[in-house]
Amino acid sequence: MMQASNSTDTLPRTLGEFLDWEPNDGFKYEWNDGEIVGFVGMKQNQIYIYVRLLDLFIDLGYKQKGALIARQDVHLTGIQVRRPDIAYFTREQIRQSAREAGVIPEFVIEIISNNDEINKLEQKLTEYFKAGVRVVWIVIPEHRIVQVYTSRRTVKICLENDRCSAAPVLPDFEINVQELFALPE
Numbered sequence: 001m002m003q004a005s006n007s008t009d010t011l012p013r014t015l016g017e018f019l020d021w022e023p024n025d026g027f028k029y030e031w032n033d034g035e036i037v038g039f040v041g042m043k044q045n046q047i048y049i050y051v052r053l054l055d056l057f058i059d060l061g062y063k064q065k066g067a068l069i070a071r072q073d074v075h076l077t078g079i080q081v082r083r084p085d086i087a088y089f090t091r092e093q094i095r096q097s098a099r100e101a102g103v104i105p106e107f108v109i110e111i112i113s114n115n116d117e118i119n120k121l122e123q124k125l126t127e128y129f130k131a132g133v134r135v136v137w138i139v140i141p142e143h144r145i146v147q148v149y150t151s152r153r154t155v156k157i158c159l160e161n162d163r164c165s166a167a168p169v170l171p172d173f174e175i176n177v178q179e180l181f182a183l184p185e
Contacts, residue, residue, distance in 0.1 A: 011036060015079065031081040045141050046111040050086055052180060053109070060172050066090040074108075075101040076131040082124060084108040088170065107169040109137040125152060135169050144181045 012018040018031045029036050050070055057068050071083045087105035089097070097103040108128055110121065121138065128136050129152050138147040146158040148165065158164045158177050166173040 015081070018081065019073075031079075034079070046085065046113065049111055049139060049141065049180060053086065053175070056175055057170075057173065060170075062170060062173065067094060072105075073101075074103075074105060074131075076104070076127050080127060082127065084124075084128075085111045088166070104132045106132070106134040107136075107166050108133055109139060111139045111141065114142070125149060135166050137164060137166070139180070141181065144177060146177055146180065 012021045012031075013034075015031055018029070018036070021029075023029065050068075054068050057063065062068075066089050068086055068088055070086055072087050072089070074082050074084060074087060076082055084105070086109035088107040089103065089105050093103045093105070110116075110124065112121070125136060125138075129149075134150065136149040138149070140146070144159070146162075146164045148156045148158060150168075156162075156164075160177055162177050163174045164177060164180070165171075
């Protein structure tokens with residue numbers, strides 16, 4: 001991730017200004033207690049992983065219960081807006097978010113790229129669980145690893161033929177690591 005740099009454009013100073021801000025510089029941004037954190041959009045391998053998980057989600061019939069949404073604003077607190085790579089929202093949460101901010105997904109996925117920093121990732125994990133997220137997947141394509149967190153203290157490291165599960169949020173939503181990273185035919 002990168003810090004937003006000062007440019008000729010005025011940077012937002014409040015959360016309200018941030019929510020109305022529409023920069024046109026090719027970066028995406030998060031708001032963290034007055035700090036603007038910039039990052040690039042999903043890369044090709046991240047998009048492929050997202051589509052693979054979305055297909056699984058639909059095949060398992062979860063589309064009737066909710067949606068897997070990429071880069072959705074998640075208002076963790078009154079001073080933090082994060083944009084996880086992928087987040088699961090129930091249909092009720094989607095209806096609720098049309099009326100108010102602050103809907104917290106129970107399952108999020110971060111797909112790590114070379115510009116992600118470990119200390120920022122640890123900070124996000126803490127924030128997610130503090131806000132009420134119940135399952136977090138950290139997907140590391142470069143090493144073909146998925147870390148499945150069900151709390152800050154409980155993590156399963158998935159490699160090769162291990163199955164990654166989104167239980168208890170989505171009990172049947174699981175995928176073999178090799179399937180997740182298999183190249184398209």
